Amino acid sequence: MANLRDTVKDYQEELRDGIAWVAFWKTGRSWNAEYFHLEMGDILYPEDRSRMEEIKQADPAAVVVNGYYSGYLGEDRNLDELTAGVRRHYENGYSNIGEFIEAHDDRLPPELIEEARAAAHAAGLPFSEKAYRGGEEPDPYLFDGSMSMEDYELMHRMIEKERSERMEETILSGYLSNLGKYTEGRPAGEWVSFPTTAEHLKEVFDRIGIDGKNYGELHITEYQSSIPGLAGKLTELESLDELNYLGELLKMQFDDDREKFAAAITYGDHTRDLQDIINLAQNLDCYWIYPSVKTEEDYGHYLIEELDELELPEEAKNYFLYEEYGRDAAINDGGRFTEQGYIYNNRNTFTQWYDGRDVPEEYRVTPQPPVQEKEQADLDAAAAIPTTATEQPPVLPIILSSEKPANKMKEITDRLEQGILGIYESDRYADYLRTMSKFHDYSLNNTILIAMQGGNLVKGYKQWEKEFDRHVKPGEKAIKIIAPAPFTVKKQVEKIDPDTQKPVFDKNGKAVTEEKEIQIPAFRVVSVFDVSQTEGKELPDLGIKELTGDVEQYQDFFAALEKTSPFAMGFEALSGSIKGRCNYEEKCILINEGMDELQNIKTAIHEIAHATLHDIDKDAPERPDRRTREVQALYSAFQNVNHFKEC
Structure with missing residues (x-):
């Protein structure tokens, strides 16, 4: 049994400073307080009103007192004086709990409440006294007594229904197009x-004719999304499995996360590619977002009035520069102001859940095409086809079996490596170098890729139409090359x-940082078509003459070569089929006597390349091995001789 003095002792601080109201009541001979x-x-x-009603029912004489507002109490009273003050209130009926409830209860008259409740129920809506009284929305995750249990359950059913409808919205869709049929002028595609599911995607592939044999390539020509800005971040070469992975992640998001994701897409620091966006969807805890803050002035008010960043006197607030x-x-x-509110990166650790290599099994939906024959077999078959000196060899495009852009890049670079090894390990230097000499605007890698696939002069599908008034023939398959696809990232730098x-330092000696966009080099596989795969307006003759004949201004040309040579040059009868020799010990170049002028020029360039490089x-x-040295010198000779012949 607790006496009044012991009970007051537990609440003496509250009774002195007046920061709370304290109820005292008796149950039997024992005193209680809250x-x-x-x-x-x-x-x-x-909820406090409900609790006070319970106390009133247990003891109608209960009192509710406050050290600041109630008499006989206060900060200058000791424990005995506080105990006496509470007893005086209780025994004389001062500060009665019933009167306190009535004075601090803003509930509307019961008849008005019931009328509003009936109107809400007639409309199929839950009713909250809190919302009806002051316009404040009830917290759906806290039962605070302002709603009946039936209304609370109805509210949750409506929330779940609304969420289900949101889940059924199209989060992300893409128009899948059969690239082969598109190039034939017979477009075939469908929205997905x-x-x-894998089953649905297989049905789509069947309808648009993607069979992995006659037609194996698709591209996504357009995207739509209920998330602002997302469609614009995606390319036509995205992996279907990765798109499905992202779709599943977005489907599982709650409304608040969906809004934050949309704001993060606009913020843009982890949106360089689909892999980045998949990781972004799983790292939303790295961002703070304030939905009500849409402008700089809003943010100023929020920091001062909501977060109490600065303690401003009330009279100063009218003059403060919030914006x-x-x-x-x-x-x-x-940070950045978006349609969804103000968002910034809070510098939490951004975890790379997806490394861009293997999409988790449960998200894979792409039908697997039949395994294609390796490119080397195609090259071997092409080598067996007899052609005349002037006949254009057939175009044999590389068939890529990968779906993901990253895997396509790996596959084509593997093929490129095989092609380079094929050059080094065979005697077909001239065939490759003759092709290389025509591609003054292509990198060495792309030149080799074009040559491997039988290309001569390549352009993109649209380039042939716009720049040359030519069209790709029906049924032609694209040649694969590598194109730059750089992207930019934002980074804080000194x-x-x-x-x-x-470096610039602030007044505290800390280095000042600024945000800069840095370009990151990257590449992707693109499709081009050879001139032999097109028809339309005639092009100028691109043929290369045989390496025979005289050279205009031969004496001047040869004299210029002699000046550029690091070794002395001369003519001498060389044995066998040797056309030239570079002597590193004696620092001289010898050219076989009796050859025609054009061959002399070619041999001189070849040997000068040796002298310069080796x-x-x-x-x-x-120092490269002999085979590599010969390829380098032969490459230089073909490039220069064929170039000057075309001039």
Whole structure:
């Protein structure tokens, strides 16, 4: 049994400072106490009102007192004086709990409440006294007594129904097109919504004719998404499995996460490719978002009034520059104002859940095409086809079996490596180099890829139409080459003074940083078509003459070569079929006597290349082997001779 003095002792701080209201009541001969706080406007919280009703029922004489507002109490009273003050209130009926409830209860008259409740139920809606009284939405995850249990359950059923309808919305869809039929002028495609199933995708493939044999390539010509900005981040070469992976992740998001994801897409620091976006969907805890903040002024008010970043006197608030304060804070955050609110990166660890290699098994939906024959078999078959000196060899495109862009890049670079090895390990230098000499605008890798596939002069599908008034023939398969696909990322770097070229420091000695966009080099596989695969307006003759005949201004040309040569040059009768020799020990170049002028020029360039590139200690590790040296010299000769012949 607790006496009044011991009970008051437990609540003496509250009774002295007046920060809470304390109820005292008796059950039998034992004293009890409990403290309460009022809402803004001195209104009882619904749950506190319910608790006070229980206390009133247990002891109608219960009192509710406050050290600041109630007499006989306060900060200057000791424990005995506080005990006496509470007893006086209780025995004289001061501060009765019933009167306190009535004075701090803003509930509407019962008849009005019931009328509003009936109207809500007639419309099939839940009713909340809290929302009806002050326009404040009830917390769906907290039962606070402002709703009946039936209304609370109805609210949750409606929330679940709305969420289900949102889940059924098309989060992401793409138009899948048969690339082969597109090039034939017979477009075939269909919209697919993600996430999807392997069975549905197989049906789509069958309808648009993707069979892995006659037609194995598809591209996605258009995207649609209920998430603003997402469609614009995706390319026509995306992996269907990765799109399905992303679709499943977005489907599982709650509304708040969906809004944050949309804002993060606009923010843009992890959106360079689909792999990045998949990881972004699983790292939303790396961002803070304030949905109500849409402008710099909004942000200033939010920081001052909601987060209490600065303690401003009330009279100063009318003169405070909220917009400027919000602008400075946003710059420091590196944040961005979006349709969904203000968002910034909170610098939590961004975890790479998906490495871009293997999509988890449960998200894979792409039908697997039949295994294609390897490109080397195609090249061997092409080598067996007899052709005349002027006949254009057949175009034999590389058939890529991979679906993902990253895997396509690996597959084509593997084929490229095989092609380069084929050059080094065979005697077909001239065939490859003759092709290379025509491609002044292509990298060495693409030149080899084009040559491997029998190409001569290649352009993109649209380029042939727009620039040359030619069209790709029906049924032609594209040649695969590698194209640059750089992307930019935002990065915080030290700010450099443009005058001193040294880092800038703030008043505290910390290095000042600024956000810069940095371009990251990357590549992707693209489709092009050879001139022999097109028809239309005639092109100028691209043929190369035989390596025979005289050279205009031969004496001047040869004299110029002699000046550029690091070794002395001369003519001498060489044995056998040797046309030239580079002597590294004597620092001289010898050219076989009796050859025609054009062959002399070609041999001179070849041997000058040796002298320039390979005058290195024979035992030096960086010196190429003999076969490599010959390819390098032969490449230089073909490039230069064929170039000058076309001039």
